[in-house]
Each structure stands twice: as C-alpha cells, then as structure tokens.
Amino acid sequence: MGNKRRQRMVKMHPSDGSTCKVETVQMEKCGMPDCQSIPCMLTLWSDWSDCSVTCGIGMRSRWRMLKTPAEVGECNEELEQVEKCMLPECPTDCMVSEWSEWSECNKSCGKGHVIRTRMVKLEPQFGGAPCPETVQRKKCKVRRCSRRLSDEKRRRKEAPERQRNKQMRGDPDIPEHTGCKMRPWTAWTDCSKFCGGGIQERFMVVKRKYRTSQITSCKDMKEIRACSVHPC
Template structure:
C-alpha cells in the first residue's frame, strides 16, 4: 500500500483522486495461510451508538475489494465493534444529546489549521434546568507543509495632497510588497487613485475690446466723444472685478462763428417745440447743417446688452447737398451712446 496527502482542493465541484493505492505483494518464507492476501476497503463510518444515555456499542464495516489470487477465503474481519458513551450522566437533571458528528475539513489547506464537530440536544433536562453538555468541539489539525509564501503587503500610506490647488483633481496612496515576488504570486494592487475636490478656482472678469471713438457730439466748439466695451463674463468665486465700461474724452472740431452757438441752441429749442406740436407723430424734425440738408435722426437701435454696459446707435443721412457744402460738415452722421450700464 502507498499513500499520499491532499494538499488543497481548488475546485470543490470536482472530486479529488484517491489518496491510497493497493497492489498485491508476496513476502518470502510465508506459510500457506499467510500467503492468502485480501485487499480490503476502508472502514465505513461508525454507526450511531446503540443507546441514547449511558454506555452502549457501535460498529463499522468494510468489504473485500479483491480476493487472494490462489482462491483462498479472506480471514480478515469485515466488521468492528467498540463501546460508546452517550450522556454519561443519565440523572433527571441531565440532557440527552446525539453522538458527535464527523469532523469538518481542516480550515487550512496547508500547515496548521482548526477543525470542529458538533452534536445536538435531543431532549433537555427533565427538571427544566439548562443543558450543560458541550455541543461543539474544536481541535487543531495539520495539513501538508506550505511551500509558498502568501502575498505580504505593508499598510496603505496616507493619501497624498490633491493634485490641484483649486477645483477638481486627483490624489493617490501606495503600499509595498513585503515578501519577495518570486516566492508567491501577488496580484493585489499597490496604488490607488481617487478624485478630490477643493474650493472653486477664482474666475476674473472678462471684457470685450473697446469700440472705436464715436464722432464728436458737437459740430463746432467744445464737445465730447465716447467709446464703450461690454462685460463678456462676470467674475466668480472671488475673481478680479469688472472695470469701467465707458470712456469719455473732450473733442473740438473747429471754433464756432460768433453767435452760431446761440443760434444752434435756439434752433434746437424750436425743433423741440415743433416736435411736441406735431400731430403726425414724427420722431424728430430734419436738422439743418451748413452746406446740406439732413434727414431726421433714425431711431436708436436696441441695446447690445441687457446689463453690464451696452451701446446704441442712430444715424442721420444726408438728404440734399449744396454747392457751398464743406466736406467736413456735410456727410452722414452716427451717434453712439451707452445703455443698460447697471451691473448684472
């Protein structure tokens, strides 16, 4: 007979091959009786004890796997009997328990482990007391020596700082392999990465480019011209605030002739009075300019922005040009003004 031990069962659904192997053998100098060789099976599990309390008997059996080659009868026993004790104390204060069950498989596939077996309470004590019989036994078990070293790892390190100073970023942590790689296969991850979130990054105000300077608002004398820009992105999360949206500067095309400034003002007042009296609902009367006759101002265009500073335009187109017109005074005109300058 030869034997081998089970080191590990990798797939519980597939039965492992046998661990014992038999073959007939004949030793020299044996008598005829001893020459009879029977091959017997392993002993079958013990039967339950014959009593439920006190000392009884139990038995187990085996069978002949192969009879002797010479045709003789097997003399080896096929049944074995032994005493068994169940519930040593059979007094009214004792409880009846079953026999011990079979030992569980060892908890380790190699090296030192633990195994356990259980039994059940069949009947509690007749006097109503608590059953004091043990129903669980645990003992050590030794499996074949382990030949590989498990994957030994250090604890995880602390998480690193976030990869950014504001907004969304990443952070990492690592651990190291303590056992040499060649002594065991280690598939555990050695680095972990996770997202991290810091306060939102500040966003500065963004503004458009300045427009061209508008025409001077006076045809003679001192006036002013403007240029504008709009807010394309409001500041967020403590970013730099927006600055002015309108620039104004002085302008002077030419000196006004004597009395021209007063006459211009009188003409403007007259035009306003005529406008109020008009029953056709005209927007604005025609404005006279030296050397040409102009059409009335068009209506202001819609503001380019609802808030934060926009611009509006209106046009005055030449209707009739006289021979005495000067190039600088008789041409189409455009006015620009700021609108909706309140902050958003």
Template sequence: MRRRERMVKMPPIDGSMCKTEVAEVDKCMMPECHTIPCMLTPWSDWSECSVTCGRGLRTRQRMLKSDPSECTEELEQTEKCMLPECPIDCMVSEWSEWSECNKSCGKGHTIRTRMIKLEPQFGGSPCPETIQRKKCKIRKCRQKAKEDRGGAGNRRRRGKQGQDAPVEEQQGCRMQGWSSWSDCSKPCGGGIQERFNAAKKRPRAAQTANCKDRKEIRACNVHPC
C-alpha cells in the first residue's frame, strides 16, 4: 500500500469543513519476494600470483550485500597467471672411475669424466667442470746403454736424434708402433680416447717388466651437450 496527503490552505468562508479528501491510500505492486535479485559488492582486485616464477593461479572475491534464499551468483573467480620461467640449474652425472695412467713408467696422468645431464636454463647455475686430471707415477723409466766393446753388434743403438734407444729395444723388446686414436667414448660432455702400442718382439731374458703393451688416454669432446 502507498499513501499521499494534502492540506487545506483556505477553509470555506462560512466556516464549514471542506468536502474533499485530504488523504488517499492506493495499492502498489512490487515483484514477488523470491525474485529479488542478489545484491553484490564489486569484485576485489586480483590477488598475487600463487608462484614466484612459472605458471600459477590468482583469485578475486566479492560479497553478498543481501542474502536472498536462492542467490546463485559466484563469489570467487580464479584465473591462470604467468610469470618469467623459473631458473633451471645444470645437472651432471656422477664421476666415472679414474682411468689407467697414460704412461707405463715415469710421470703420467689419469683422468675421470662426468656427463652433463641437463643444461642450465633461464639463468640457472652454470655447469661445473666435467673433466678432472691428476698426476700418476708408476715407476722410474730405466734407460740402459750397452758398452761399446768394439763389435758392430754390440754398439750402442741410437734414435733418430742421436739419443740412446729405450731399454725395451736394447734388451730385445720391439714395439709395433702406436695405433690411431680410438673414437671418442662420448659425443659431448667429456669423453676419452685411447691408443695402444703392443710389443712386437719380447726378449727371452728374465727382465721383461719393461717390455709391456702400452696404452695412452686423452680427453675429447669436452664441450657441453
């Protein structure tokens, strides 16, 4: 219901009452109560992304100002958010076993390697070294010159540059010569190559320790994968 009123500004001169209505009441029609729409606050600002790098989520909310029984409006929204990619550190495998010494006598070296399993990305930590080398010393190399006693067969043998021949040849040990280097054991990330020098003729004397097959090792393909 609704109502309106008015006032008498000037009554009749004879003092009688005004014969007119000074108030009216009327029916009014409003929507059915169960159809009143939800009253909602504006959406809040989006929250911070749920992660500090990479892909995450963010949310925003709003609240009910009125609470009709059948309000179905959503009060929270979620969306994806994308930040710069997360740094990925370099990953390497475990160290291999130390290789054999590359010399059969005297001072040499031995190496060990490890492989790069994952390259660094997006500013991650760089890769550490993939090849390590350390000294190795088997025994002293002995060189022995035979005394020149006047016979041609007993003359001291000399190398190409006039140096005494190694003890292996002086004692009747002859080597076949170094083979070609083998293929690298790895295409990248640090591998090894080998080459061999086998004894061609061994002396019959008991001192055969200095007449052994030889092997040399060197690093190869040390660039990261």
C-alpha cells in the first residue's frame, strides 16, 4: 500500500484580507500490484554473432538486456541464447604413408632401376591438397654385363628386320646370351599388395649352358615393376 497526493494553489485571496477556507491539499491511499507479479521488461534480441569457426560446425550466440528496474524483483527470463552453426566442410589434405624400402635392381647386370612405393591413407576432400606421387624409381647398376652379351646386342641392332619378324611371330623378348640358352620369361607374379602400391616380378632362367660359356655370360634374370598403385 502507498499514498497519492494532489494539491492546488490560491489564485486570489478575499478582498477583506481574510484567509480562504478551502482545502488546497488532498491525499488518499493507493494500492499497487504485488512487486513479484510485474513482468520483466526486456530489449529485443540482438543479431546472431558470427560462427565461432571458419569452416565445419561451430557455435553462435545472441543477447538481450533487462529494462525493468532491479528493485522490482528477480527476472528469470534468459538473456543469452547459444546454438550450433554449420559452414562448408573444412578442406582435408591428402595423407600418405612412409616410403617402402627400395626394391632390388630389376636387371641382373648393366643398368636397371629400383622402385619404392607408398600408400594413400586418406584421399583429399573439399578442396584439400592433392596426393603426391606414390611410386618413385631411380637408376641402379649391379655389375657390368659380359662383352659377349654386349657384342650380341650390337649384332641385334644391326639386324632390325630379324627383330621385327620375331615380334610379328609373337616370340617372347628373350635375350640370346652367347654360350647359353634361356627359357622364356615367366608370367608376372601376383602383386604384393591389393592397393596402395606393390610390386610384381618375373624371371628368366637359364635352360642350357654351352661348354664355351663363361661364368658371367649366362645368368638367371629378374625384372620388377610397380602395381596396384591406386589408394586403398
């Protein structure tokens, strides 16, 4: 409960100098609603803030303020709201494994090459960095081939027609070692891995050595190549 008051002023006193016998102030009791029943007065919600991340899933928030005087009573309305926000997916770079060990040289003599491989562990996504190379090769030289073999290669170069005829007949590429006869190349072995980079091998073995052959002129041969280089 409280009181309310009103008043008025005398504009002109009586001409005989007496006092105005009128009431110039009035008061009466008044009642107000219970303070706890007065609703909260709040500002409008602010705009949502920027997302907390630049890509992927983050959070954002917005606020509002209390306008009702604190003495009116406690206000239980929420003043802040938080929600998830989703932006385009973050770029994911390609991930690869460590390099394997270098393979054996693919030639038994002279100049050849060795290879090594690595697997793709995670493909790039959403514009991430592409995958680097998964197969590397470099030159190798095991030992020097015999002169008789070099002479045979030179004679083969001097007879291109005979070589073309051999290819037309579908004969396998069998080097003619002086002093020995070689069996055809075996089929390539199964790849050592199903995916991520493996190797295959094939072999050529000596079928027969002649008495005139030298120790270094007639040797089994092996070749290696990469396979299953696609990512797992």
